[in-house]
Amino acid sequence: MSQHAHIIVLxxxxxxxxxxTTAMHVAVGLLRLGYRVGSIDLDARQGTFSRYMANxxxxxxxxRLSLPIPLHFPIERSKADSVIAQEEQDRDFLQMxxxxxxxxxxxxxxxxxxxxxxxxxxxxxxxxxxxxxxNDSFVDLDVLARISPDTKEIKGPSVYTRMVNEQKxxxxxxxxxxxxxxxxxxxxxxLDAKNKREVGELLQSISEKFGFRLAPGFGERVIFRELFLxxxxxxxxxxxxxxxxxxxxxxxxxxxRELLRCIAPETLKGYPNKSVNx
Numbered sequence: 001m002s003q004h005a006h007i008i009v010l011x012x013x014x015x016x017x018x019x020x021t022t023a024m025h026v027a028v029g030l031l032r033l034g035y036r037v038g039s040i041d042l043d044a045r046q047g048t049f050s051r052y053m054a055n056x057x058x059x060x061x062x063x064r065l066s067l068p069i070p071l072h073f074p075i076e077r078s079k080a081d082s083v084i085a086q087e088e089q090d091r092d093f094l095q096m097x098x099x100x101x102x103x104x105x106x107x108x109x110x111x112x113x114x115x116x117x118x119x120x121x122x123x124x125x126x127x128x129x130x131x132x133x134x135n136d137s138f139v140d141l142d143v144l145a146r147i148s149p150d151t152k153e154i155k156g157p158s159v160y161t162r163m164v165n166e167q168k169x170x171x172x173x174x175x176x177x178x179x180x181x182x183x184x185x186x187x188x189x190x191l192d193a194k195n196k197r198e199v200g201e202l203l204q205s206i207s208e209k210f211g212f213r214l215a216p217g218f219g220e221r222v223i224f225r226e227l228f229l230x231x232x233x234x235x236x237x238x239x240x241x242x243x244x245x246x247x248x249x250x251x252x253x254x255x256x257r258e259l260l261r262c263i264a265p266e267t268l269k270g271y272p273n274k275s276v277n278x
Contacts, residue, residue: 005101005102005105005106005108006108006129006268007108007110007128007129008110008127008128008129008130008263009110009112009123009124009127009130009131010022010023010109010110010111010131010132010133011120011124011130011131011132011164012112012132012133012134012143012160013113013114013116013120013159013160014114014140014143014160015115016114016135017114017132017133017135017140017143017186018133018135018186018224019049019111019133020049020052020111021052021228022131022218022259023049023109023110024052024233025234025235025259026131026263027070028068028233028235028236029233029235029256029257029259030106030107030109030260030265031068032068032235033260033265033272035105035107035272036106036107037070037071037105037106037107037108037109038070038072038104038105038107038108039053039070039071039072039073039110039111040073040074040075040094040097040101040110040111040123041053041075041110042075042094042110042111042112042113042117042120042123043112043113044075044076044077045076045077046113047074049074050072050074052228052231054231055229055230055231056069056231056232057231059230059231059232060231065236065239065240066239067239070105070109071101071105073097073100073101075093075094075097075119078090078093086118090118090119090122094119094122098126106265106269106272110123112124121166121167124163124164124179125167125170125171125174126171127167127179128179128180128268129179129180129263129268130180130181130182131182131183131184131263132144132183133184133186134183134184134185134186134217136185136186136196136199136217137195138195138198141199141203141206142158143160143161144157144160144161144183144203144206144210145157145161145206145209146158147202152198154202154205154206154209157210164179164181165210167179180213182212182214183203183207183213183215184214184215184218184259184262185199185200185203185214185216185217186217186218216255216258216259216262217255217259218252218255218256218259219251219252219255221252223248224252233256234249234252234253234256235253235256
C-alpha cells in the first residue's frame, strides 16, 4: 500500500446537511473493512464529529464493547491577532495533523465547518475524495448551482461550486493531482414525489456540467439521531446490546455500503490484510 494516506473530505458550506454523520459512518465503515483510519474535526467549536467520537469512547467503555475507533484530531480555528497569523496557524495545525496521522493510516476522514472558513477551504485543497452531502430539496440545490425559478435552467455555479473549482486548481498546481468530487443526496424521502424526481433530474444535469459524481445517500431515519448519543453507527448494530436489527436499520446499513462502494477503497489502497464483512 502507498505511504500517502488517502484524504476524504466531507464538505458543504450549508449547515445541517449530515456531514458529521456521514463522516462517522465512512470512518467506521473503512475500519470495519480492515483499513487503518484517522479522522480530523475542523469544526471543533461546533464539535459534532468530536462529540460523536467521544460518545463512542464512553459507550464502548461503559458496555465493554470492542468498537473500532479512528485516531482522532480536533482542530479549532486559530485565535491569533491578525488574519495572516490566523491562516498561518491554521495551515500549520492541519499540516501537523497530517504528519502525525500519515505514517499510521490508510485513510484520513475530515469533517469541515458548515460555513465558509479558511481552514475548510484549505482542507478541500488536500482532498483526494470530496464528499458533499446535500439535503434533497430545491433549497439545498443552491449549494451547487444557481437555478432559474421559472425554467429550472442552470444559470451558473454556486459560491460553493466555485470554491471547489478554485481548490481543484490549487491542488493541481501543488502536485498535479485532481479531486474526485462525489455529491450524495441525503435525507431522502421514501415517497416517489414529483419534487424528489425533479431534484434528481436537475442533479444529474448539474453533475454533468460541473464535474462531480452522484452517490446514493441516506434516507430520513430517526435511528441516526438515536445512535449519535451512543457514538454508534449502523455498522455496529450487531454488537449493540439494546438495538434490534429492524428492516429500516437493514435498509439504512445497505445505504452505507453503497456509499462505500462509490468511494471504492480497494481501488485506492488495495485490499487490506484483514477482510471484514460489513
